[in-house]
Amino acid sequence: MSDSLDPPPALWQPGTPEYAEATAVFNLAAEVRPRAAVVARSVAEVRSAVRLAARSGRGLRTLGTGHAAGAVRPFDESLLLRTRLPGGVRVDADRRAAWVPAGTCWADVVAAAAPHGLAAVHGSSGGVGVVGYLLGGGVSFYGRRRGLAVNSLRAAELVVADGSVVTVTEADDPELLWALRGGGGGFGVVTAVEIDLFPAAEVFTGGCYWPGGAAAELLDGWSSWTGGAPRAATTSFRVMNLPELPGVPPVLAGRTVVCVDGAVAADDPAEARDAADGLLGPLRSLGEPLLDTWRGTGPEGVLLAHLDPPAPVPFVGDHLLLRDLAEGGVAAFLGVVGADSGSPLAVATLRQLGGAFAESGPPAALGRLDGQFAYMGSGPPVGPVTVSDLRAHGRAVRAALAGRDTGRTVPSLVESHDGPQRHLDGPTARAVRRVRERVDPEGLFGGDASPGSLP
Ligand SMILES: Cc1cc2nc3c(=O)[nH]c(=O)nc-3n(C[C@H](O)[C@H](O)[C@H](O)COP(=O)(O)OP(=O)(O)OC[C@H]3O[C@@H](n4cnc5c(N)ncnc54)[C@H](O)[C@@H]3O)c2cc1C
Known part of the structure; x- marks a missing residue:
């Protein structure tokens, strides 16, 4: 050009x-x-x-x-x-791949892939951008079977610092592709990505909600189940204090509720249903749910499971990767985010890891995660709750969970630029820096490099 x-x-x-x-x-x-x-x-x-x-x-x-x-x-x-790049999502069903221009949200990828009986390793919200989520790791409700989303990145088209357009593939520039996969960004402007799709005609997905008072038994039951859970299932446990807002079921608003949500995607839909029943059956027997939306559906239903806000909202949050919840972990967690804790968070989430999340895929700066759970907590600085209150609460959560904190983080889940974060070990971070210096010697894009990926 x-x-x-x-x-x-x-x-x-x-x-x-x-x-x-x-x-x-x-x-x-x-x-x-x-x-x-x-x-x-x-x-x-x-x-x-x-x-x-x-x-x-x-x-x-x-x-x-x-x-x-x-x-x-x-x-x-x-x-x-x-x-805001044009062209829309192009699905190549034979190659089980999608070409996605930058600026596209996951809902568009899901909608384009579903008619082919295919799905992508997207996150909980259809409104999240494909590029930021993907390059930042990407923790999906398909992740225990399919791994971190970044492993599904086949190729990227990038405008680099000299203004040229490069197509980054395993064959053309394996080193830059490696760094793009979870290396913390700051290499150039991605204009499109090519990603893997996988067969997923039917998925079992949804959320089951109980009053907050049942949290201890439910978290005990859920966390024990995660120890031997099938890889087809990826779930989360959440403590929620949702306001009355459009999109929030009235039965859940204005009170503390706990939730087990996620997706089970097996080759055989009956296997998926059995796996979900294996989790939810015992939990349902602990207390009558307020609401239960788990059901068999097409892959588009996975975007509805987590009740993510569809429109912009203010929030301040934090993220940790936790080793486990053994020996007092349940009490420690609920002590800072549970119903009587005074927590200002709208949502405190434990995402279930393990399975393929813990396994390496193609060469990637960050292609796998240690730890059994990813913690994310966030709340709105509105009314009497200030940003300082939310930050102070974040420190209290860190103190309560300190013994279980791996000290590592996933770029896509980090919520603040100045909180403790470390995505990469030292040698990997230095290798990523060398790639950045090669493609961007003057540091034009350096501001986009995540602090947690620096040596
Ligand atoms: C409601 C909600 C639900 C979420 N659910 C999940 C989830 O299930 N799993 C998960 O892992 N994460 C989840 N996230 C986190 C989300 O994945 C990250 O915030 C992600 O970074 C968002 O990507 P984006 O492109 O939409 O955001 P942006 O804030 O626009 O971008 C994020 C980062 O990506 C970089 N970037 C974006 N576009 C480009 C580009 N074209 N070229 C180069 N760099 C680019 C930006 O520089 C920035 O550093 C969620 C967040 C929210 C608020």
């Missing part, structure tokens, strides 16, 4: 409605105030923006949906590029 073909990008300045639109993000508690903002609607516009940023001597930052806007580093004087 020649320079003359590149259209000049519109550079939106603070104070204009276009700037407000270009800097709007999913997390309403995040401060996104770059020097100026560009919305790229073609690869050529991405190239122009990269060159403009390089000429200006400022860093270039990239956001898709801004679901992680509270976790990325402050924008300072950098330029912001939003990706």
